[in-house]
Amino acid sequence: MSKHNSRFISSTREVIAEFQQASRNKNANKSMNVWMDLLYKFRQLHGYSNEIKELDDKTLSEQLEQFIVEVRKSNGQEYKSSSLYTGFCAIARGISESLKNIRTINLFDKYQFKNLHRTLDGRMKSIVDKGDKNCKQLDPLEVDEIKLILDSPETSTNNPKGLLQRVWLWVSLLCCLRGGDAKHLKASWLKELDNGGMQL
Numbered sequence: 001m002s003k004h005n006s007r008f009i010s011s012t013r014e015v016i017a018e019f020q021q022a023s024r025n026k027n028a029n030k031s032m033n034v035w036m037d038l039l040y041k042f043r044q045l046h047g048y049s050n051e052i053k054e055l056d057d058k059t060l061s062e063q064l065e066q067f068i069v070e071v072r073k074s075n076g077q078e079y080k081s082s083s084l085y086t087g088f089c090a091i092a093r094g095i096s097e098s099l100k101n102i103r104t105i106n107l108f109d110k111y112q113f114k115n116l117h118r119t120l121d122g123r124m125k126s127i128v129d130k131g132d133k134n135c136k137q138l139d140p141l142e143v144d145e146i147k148l149i150l151d152s153p154e155t156s157t158n159n160p161k162g163l164l165q166r167v168w169l170w171v172s173l174l175c176c177l178r179g180g181d182a183k184h185l186k187a188s189w190l191k192e193l194d195n196g197g198m199q200l
Contacts, residue, residue, distance in 0.1 A: 031086065031087075031090045032090040032091075032093055032094045032097075033094075034090070035087045035090040035091050035094065036090070036091060036094040036095075038067075038071060038087075039064075039067060039091055039094075042066075042067050042070070042071065043063065046066075048063060052095060052098065052099070053098065053099055053102050057105070057112065057113070060095075060105075061113050061115060061116045062115075064091070064107070064116055065115060065116055065119040067091075068084070068088065068116075068119050068120055068123050069119065069123060071084075071087070078127055078130075079127070080127070081123075081124040081125075081127040081128050084120075084123065084124060084127065085120070085124060088107075088120055091107070092106075092107035092108055095107060141173075146173070149169060150166065150169070155169060
Protein backbone atom coordinates (compact mmCIF):
# COMPACT_ATOMS: atom_id res chain seq x y z
CA MET A 1 0.00 0.00 0.00
CA SER A 2 1.31 3.41 -0.91
CA LYS A 3 2.40 5.58 1.99
CA HIS A 4 0.69 8.51 0.26
CA ASN A 5 -2.78 6.98 0.04
CA SER A 6 -5.24 9.87 0.44
CA ARG A 7 -7.37 7.91 2.89
CA PHE A 8 -4.59 7.68 5.46
CA ILE A 9 -2.12 10.09 6.98
CA SER A 10 1.26 9.27 8.41
CA SER A 11 1.74 9.06 12.15
CA THR A 12 4.41 8.33 14.72
CA ARG A 13 4.47 6.57 18.07
CA GLU A 14 4.65 10.02 19.67
CA VAL A 15 1.39 11.07 18.00
CA ILE A 16 -0.29 7.83 19.06
CA ALA A 17 0.97 8.36 22.61
CA GLU A 18 -0.59 11.83 22.63
CA PHE A 19 -4.01 10.36 21.84
CA GLN A 20 -3.55 7.71 24.50
CA GLN A 21 -2.67 10.40 27.02
CA ALA A 22 -5.68 12.49 25.96
CA SER A 23 -7.98 9.57 26.80
CA ARG A 24 -6.92 9.63 30.44
CA ASN A 25 -9.35 11.23 32.87
CA LYS A 26 -7.66 13.98 34.88
CA ASN A 27 -9.78 13.34 37.96
CA ALA A 28 -9.04 9.61 37.77
CA ASN A 29 -5.33 10.38 37.56
CA LYS A 30 -5.57 12.69 40.56
CA SER A 31 -7.43 10.04 42.56
CA MET A 32 -4.85 7.43 41.61
CA ASN A 33 -1.98 9.67 42.73
CA VAL A 34 -3.67 10.49 46.05
CA TRP A 35 -4.39 6.86 46.92
CA MET A 36 -1.02 5.58 45.75
CA ASP A 37 0.62 8.22 47.94
CA LEU A 38 -1.47 6.96 50.87
CA LEU A 39 -0.35 3.42 50.15
CA TYR A 40 3.31 4.47 50.04
CA LYS A 41 2.93 6.27 53.39
CA PHE A 42 1.26 3.20 54.88
CA ARG A 43 4.08 0.93 53.70
CA GLN A 44 6.68 3.35 55.02
CA LEU A 45 4.92 3.50 58.39
CA HIS A 46 5.03 -0.29 58.69
CA GLY A 47 8.62 -0.52 57.54
CA TYR A 48 7.91 -2.38 54.31
CA SER A 49 11.20 -1.66 52.58
CA ASN A 50 10.79 -3.77 49.44
CA GLU A 51 9.40 -1.93 46.44
CA ILE A 52 5.98 -2.99 45.23
CA LYS A 53 7.48 -4.35 42.03
CA GLU A 54 9.55 -6.78 44.12
CA LEU A 55 6.55 -8.29 45.93
CA ASP A 56 4.95 -11.57 44.92
CA ASP A 57 1.16 -11.70 44.59
CA LYS A 58 0.62 -13.17 48.07
CA THR A 59 2.69 -10.53 49.86
CA LEU A 60 1.15 -7.73 47.82
CA SER A 61 -2.33 -8.99 48.62
CA GLU A 62 -1.58 -9.23 52.34
CA GLN A 63 -0.23 -5.68 52.46
CA LEU A 64 -3.25 -4.34 50.59
CA GLU A 65 -5.61 -6.24 52.90
CA GLN A 66 -3.93 -4.60 55.88
CA PHE A 67 -4.10 -1.20 54.19
CA ILE A 68 -7.84 -1.58 53.52
CA VAL A 69 -8.49 -2.42 57.17
CA GLU A 70 -6.34 0.36 58.62
CA VAL A 71 -6.75 3.34 56.29
CA ARG A 72 -8.71 6.34 57.59
CA LYS A 73 -9.27 9.95 56.59
CA SER A 74 -6.81 12.61 57.73
CA ASN A 75 -9.19 13.44 60.61
CA GLY A 76 -9.26 9.81 61.74
CA GLN A 77 -12.81 9.15 60.56
CA GLU A 78 -13.96 6.27 58.40
CA TYR A 79 -14.19 6.59 54.65
CA LYS A 80 -17.55 5.97 53.07
CA SER A 81 -17.78 2.48 51.63
CA SER A 82 -18.04 3.97 48.13
CA SER A 83 -14.92 6.07 48.73
CA LEU A 84 -13.02 3.04 49.95
CA TYR A 85 -13.96 1.16 46.80
CA THR A 86 -12.90 4.13 44.69
CA GLY A 87 -9.58 4.07 46.52
CA PHE A 88 -9.13 0.38 45.82
CA CYS A 89 -9.82 0.95 42.12
CA ALA A 90 -7.30 3.80 42.05
CA ILE A 91 -4.63 1.66 43.72
CA ALA A 92 -5.35 -1.30 41.45
CA ARG A 93 -4.85 0.92 38.44
CA GLY A 94 -1.76 2.58 39.90
CA ILE A 95 -0.06 -0.73 40.67
CA SER A 96 -0.98 -2.14 37.27
CA GLU A 97 0.56 0.87 35.53
CA SER A 98 3.68 0.84 37.68
CA LEU A 99 4.30 -2.82 36.83
CA LYS A 100 3.28 -2.74 33.17
CA ASN A 101 6.87 -3.09 31.94
CA ILE A 102 7.62 -5.88 34.43
CA ARG A 103 4.57 -8.13 34.65
CA THR A 104 0.83 -8.11 34.16
CA ILE A 105 -1.24 -7.90 37.32
CA ASN A 106 -5.00 -7.53 37.66
CA LEU A 107 -6.08 -6.79 41.21
CA PHE A 108 -9.71 -6.90 40.07
CA ASP A 109 -9.38 -10.65 39.54
CA LYS A 110 -11.49 -12.06 42.38
CA TYR A 111 -10.15 -15.57 41.87
CA GLN A 112 -6.47 -14.71 41.90
CA PHE A 113 -6.89 -12.22 44.77
CA LYS A 114 -9.73 -13.91 46.64
CA ASN A 115 -8.67 -12.86 50.15
CA LEU A 116 -8.12 -9.28 49.04
CA HIS A 117 -11.66 -9.01 47.70
CA ARG A 118 -13.10 -10.74 50.75
CA THR A 119 -11.36 -8.18 52.93
CA LEU A 120 -12.60 -5.30 50.79
CA ASP A 121 -16.18 -6.60 50.69
CA GLY A 122 -16.19 -7.29 54.43
CA ARG A 123 -14.74 -3.89 55.23
CA MET A 124 -17.31 -2.12 53.07
CA LYS A 125 -20.14 -4.12 54.61
CA SER A 126 -18.84 -3.28 58.09
CA ILE A 127 -18.91 0.43 57.27
CA VAL A 128 -22.46 0.11 55.96
CA ASP A 129 -23.58 -1.89 59.02
CA LYS A 130 -22.17 0.68 61.43
CA GLY A 131 -23.89 3.44 59.54
CA ASP A 132 -21.90 6.08 57.77
CA LYS A 133 -21.88 8.96 60.24
CA ASN A 134 -20.54 11.24 57.55
CA CYS A 135 -23.79 11.07 55.56
CA LYS A 136 -26.12 14.00 55.95
CA GLN A 137 -29.47 13.00 57.39
CA LEU A 138 -32.31 13.57 54.93
CA ASP A 139 -36.03 13.42 55.51
CA PRO A 140 -37.46 10.00 54.65
CA LEU A 141 -39.82 9.64 51.72
CA GLU A 142 -43.48 10.11 52.55
CA VAL A 143 -46.01 7.45 51.55
CA ASP A 144 -47.44 9.74 48.86
CA GLU A 145 -43.96 10.32 47.44
CA ILE A 146 -43.25 6.59 47.30
CA LYS A 147 -46.58 5.98 45.57
CA LEU A 148 -45.79 8.73 43.07
CA ILE A 149 -42.47 7.07 42.23
CA LEU A 150 -44.02 3.62 41.89
CA ASP A 151 -46.74 5.00 39.61
CA SER A 152 -44.15 6.65 37.38
CA PRO A 153 -43.41 5.21 33.91
CA GLU A 154 -39.76 5.11 35.01
CA THR A 155 -40.59 2.24 37.39
CA SER A 156 -43.00 0.41 35.11
CA THR A 157 -42.76 -3.38 35.03
CA ASN A 158 -43.49 -3.34 31.30
CA ASN A 159 -39.84 -2.88 30.38
CA PRO A 160 -36.53 -4.21 31.77
CA LYS A 161 -35.18 -0.82 32.86
CA GLY A 162 -38.37 0.11 34.69
CA LEU A 163 -38.51 -3.28 36.40
CA LEU A 164 -34.89 -2.98 37.49
CA GLN A 165 -35.48 0.48 38.95
CA ARG A 166 -38.64 -0.71 40.71
CA VAL A 167 -36.77 -3.64 42.31
CA TRP A 168 -33.93 -1.31 43.32
CA LEU A 169 -36.43 1.04 44.99
CA TRP A 170 -38.12 -1.77 46.91
CA VAL A 171 -34.81 -3.23 48.07
CA SER A 172 -33.70 0.22 49.22
CA LEU A 173 -36.96 0.77 51.11
CA LEU A 174 -37.33 -2.67 52.67
CA CYS A 175 -33.67 -2.98 53.67
CA CYS A 176 -33.36 0.66 54.79
CA LEU A 177 -30.38 1.24 52.51
CA ARG A 178 -28.86 4.70 52.54
CA GLY A 179 -26.88 6.82 50.12
CA GLY A 180 -24.81 4.65 47.79
CA ASP A 181 -25.31 1.46 49.81
CA ALA A 182 -27.64 -0.10 47.23
CA LYS A 183 -25.08 0.47 44.49
CA HIS A 184 -22.66 -1.87 46.26
CA LEU A 185 -25.25 -4.46 47.30
CA LYS A 186 -23.88 -7.98 46.81
CA ALA A 187 -25.70 -11.29 46.69
CA SER A 188 -23.26 -12.65 49.28
CA TRP A 189 -24.64 -10.17 51.81
CA LEU A 190 -28.08 -11.81 51.68
CA LYS A 191 -28.71 -14.72 54.02
CA GLU A 192 -31.63 -17.11 53.65
CA LEU A 193 -33.56 -17.64 56.88
CA ASP A 194 -35.13 -20.88 58.07
CA ASN A 195 -38.60 -19.38 57.66
CA GLY A 196 -37.96 -18.74 53.97
CA GLY A 197 -37.20 -15.06 54.41
CA MET A 198 -34.01 -13.19 53.66
CA GLN A 199 -31.74 -11.14 55.91
CA LEU A 200 -29.35 -8.45 54.70
